[in-house]
Amino acid sequence: MTDLKSVKSGLEARLAELEARAGRIEADLAEPLSADFEEQATEREDDEALEGQDALLGREIVAVKAALARVDDGTYGECTRCGEDVGEKRLEAVPEAALCINCAREVEQH
Template sequence: MPDVAAAKARLEVQLAELEARQARIAEDLAEPLNADSGEQAVEMEDDASLEGQGALVAKEIASVKRALGRIVDGTYGECVRCGEDIAPARLEARPEAALCIDCARAAE
């Protein structure tokens, strides 16, 4: 059985960090483009990269929120696919893990 209180604390810290990162990305994307056309091209490339990072961060936020939801409903530590327990070492490494290692490998 995983240490749910410790996992919840780690997930809450992770969520706060991800949300702060998402806010910084949004701020960077909101900055107006430089008037110089050469600089604009570079900034547009940077914006495309930031948008990609923003999408990844949003995905991570959703994963952490789902894990926190599993804590609330009492299913944290159970594989959402097969129902077996997720190994404590996996939860230690990835507290937001929703799949046991076998189901995660099958999903890849």
């Protein structure tokens, strides 16, 4: 059986790490562009990559917060789509997993 206290602690640590990374990316994106036009082109490319990373981090933050909410409301480990057990091994690998492996595969196919 899953130890919810350690799961919650791990999710909270992951959330803090993700939010710190997102904060650093947002600070980098807020930096003004260089006056040098060639340097600006490089900075814009870097900013595009950072924006992509920020979007991915944002989705992961949402998933971790949702997992924490499921821990709090007692539904952690239940598939949010079909209600079946997500599975101990899946939760060990992906603690924020909201879907059982079957539902996750179905969602990926669509």
